Amino acid sequence: MGKKFYIKTFGCQMNFNDTERIRGILRSIGYEPAKSWEEADLIILNTCTVREKPDQKVLSHLGEYKKIKEKNPNALIAVAGCLAQRAGWELVQKAPVIDIMFSSFNMHQLPELINQAQAGYKAVAILEAPPEDEDKIWEFPTERDNPYCAYVTVIKGCDKFCTYCVVPLTRGRERSRSLESILDEVKRLVDEGVREIHLLGQNVTAWGKDLEKPVPFSELLYRVAEVEGVERIRFTTGHPKDLTDDVIEAMAEIPQVCNALHLPFQAGSNRILALMDRGYTKEEYLEKVAKLKEKVKGIALSTDVIVGFPTETEEDFEETLDVLRRVEFEQVFSFKFSPRPGTPAASMEGQLPDEVKTDRMRRLLELQKEILSRVAKRYEGTLQEVLVEEEKDGKVIGRTTTNKWATLKGGKELLGKIVKARVVKASPFNLECELVEVVK
Ligand code: SAH
Numbered sequence: 020m021g022k023k024f025y026i027k028t029f030g031c032q033m034n035f036n037d038t039e040r041i042r043g044i045l046r047s048i049g050y051e052p053a054k055s056w057e058e059a060d061l062i063i064l065n066t067c068t069v070r071e072k073p074d075q076k077v078l079s080h081l082g083e084y085k086k087i088k089e090k091n092p093n094a095l096i097a098v099a100g101c102l103a104q105r106a107g108w109e110l111v112q113k114a115p116v117i118d119i120m121f122s123s124f125n126m127h128q129l130p131e132l133i134n135q136a137q138a139g140y141k142a143v144a145i146l147e148a149p150p151e152d153e154d155k156i157w158e159f160p161t162e163r164d165n166p167y168c169a170y171v172t173v174i175k176g177c178d179k180f181c182t183y184c185v186v187p188l189t190r191g192r193e194r195s196r197s198l199e200s201i202l203d204e205v206k207r208l209v210d211e212g213v214r215e216i217h218l219l220g221q222n223v224t225a226w227g228k229d230l231e232k233p234v235p236f237s238e239l240l241y242r243v244a245e246v247e248g249v250e251r252i253r254f255t256t257g258h259p260k261d262l263t264d265d266v267i268e269a270m271a272e273i274p275q276v277c278n279a280l281h282l283p284f285q286a287g288s289n290r291i292l293a294l295m296d297r298g299y300t301k302e303e304y305l306e307k308v309a310k311l312k313e314k315v316k317g318i319a320l321s322t323d324v325i326v327g328f329p330t331e332t333e334e335d336f337e338e339t340l341d342v343l344r345r346v347e348f349e350q351v352f353s354f355k356f357s358p359r360p361g362t363p364a365a366s367m368e369g370q371l372p373d374e375v376k377t378d379r380m381r382r383l384l385e386l387q388k389e390i391l392s393r394v395a396k397r398y399e400g401t402l403q404e405v406l407v408e409e410e411k412d413g414k415v416i417g418r419t420t421t422n423k424w425a426t427l428k429g430g431k432e433l434l435g436k437i438v439k440a441r442v443v444k445a446s447p448f449n450l451e452c453e454l455v456e457v458v459k
């Protein structure tokens with residue numbers, strides 16, 4: 020019987036895309052997916068370390084998964100991803116049950132690491148920088164959960180070094196993937212039935228700057244849209260500083276680019292933005308938003324916010340609430356500031372007590388709930404294009420181009436189709452719709 024793997028993934032969409040690649044690698048060497056971790060011969064935790072909470076989750080999962088060795092002494096436990104990259108051997112000392120460690124730099128080395136571990140060695144391959152043959156990873160097949168919408172990583176790493184953020188330390192400097200390699204993958208995906216391409220990068224709008232012949236990100240949007248069969252394009256995450264006019268133009272001009280953008284602002288106070296080293300002011304952010312709303316009609320914006328950054332006062336926090344009120348985001352991901360080892364903000368003076376962060380977070384969520392129910396109501400009676408992704412009990416579920424979940428009556432024949440639907444009832448997290456027609 021073939022060996023079985025189980026992967027638990029934490030963190031951002033890029034990490035989920037990495038997991039799809041790891042699954043592809045494991046399939047290519049004969050592994051099959053296990054139904055649960057208890058049946059696996061290889062358990063991989065693909066980790067995140069962006070805040071303290073995900074770190075703790077990884078440790079508690081390791082505590083549980085180590086029981087596998089009582090039943091199956093040959094079973095291997097691997098830790099991949101950002102926590103592996105940040106903590107390295109320190110983590111193995113804390114959790115000696117770990118057999119294998121690698122990161123997003125060297126996923127392609129996994130087959131050799133498994134061999135090493137099977138021979139009884141600790142296969143800890145945490146490198147200081149990405150290896151020369153890093154691009155090998157694009158040659159492996161990927162195994163995806165969603166047959167219609169596919170993530171395509173186009174740039175790795177981040178050069179921004181926001182003072183609170185660990186990502187540049189775990190993912191390295193920005194490395195753009197070549198245009199040919201991206202378009203090859205997009206073509207392959209479309210041939211397999213994918214209709215929506217979601218371009219990924221921690222700072223995706225920086226794509227192309229570091230290529231031998233630099234290419235602007237907007238050009239990538241045009242080139243992906245030219246691939247026959249690409250019906251929808253999304254991209255995440257855009258940094259406000261790199262959201263240049265040509266990208267906004269491209270969003271407005273290319274019919275397949277979805278009416279949605281995730282544009283994290285993090286904080287509303289200019290003093291805090293400067294301490295974060297985000298490279299823009301509140302006014303500049305709001306200006307970009309105004310331009311987006313003017314050029315890309317009906318665009319839905321989402322964002323990330325940090326509450327309780329060191330020295331944040333009541334007045335600073337009010338500025339954050341002010342941005343929420345003005346922009347009316349359709350989705351807000353808010354986080355309490357979490358000091359990360361090795362980042363400047365972790366040792367800044369004026370760290371706030373947890374009660375203050377919790378209280379501000381509660382107030383932010385309350386305000387956002389109010390805004391969201393108002394924004395959602397505006398969908399009622401409108402016509403939306405929905406790409407149907409799932410079918411269950413006579414109903415189908417999909418997303419609008421504004422990235423909202425929509426539900427309507429229908430069967431399997433609608434799977435993978437783009438349909439026009441009328442919104443009958445809108446709540447913050449779901450649009451109940453009626454089918455008008457199947458578009459394509
Ligand atoms: N590249 C993206 C963000 C990636 S990390 C960008 O620049 O927008 C995802 C989110 O986690 C960030 O937007 C931020 O809101 C949050 N985050 C990152 N570091 C954090 C920290 N130390 N404490 C709390 N939240 C943090």
Ligand code: SF4
Binds near residue numbers: 178222258
């Ligand atoms: Fe982190 Fe800033 Fe880079 Fe985003 S842009 S990944 S927040 S350093």
Ligand code: F3S
Binds near residue numbers: 031032034100189
């Ligand atoms: Fe987490 Fe790494 Fe993504 S730290 S948010 S998994 S880049």
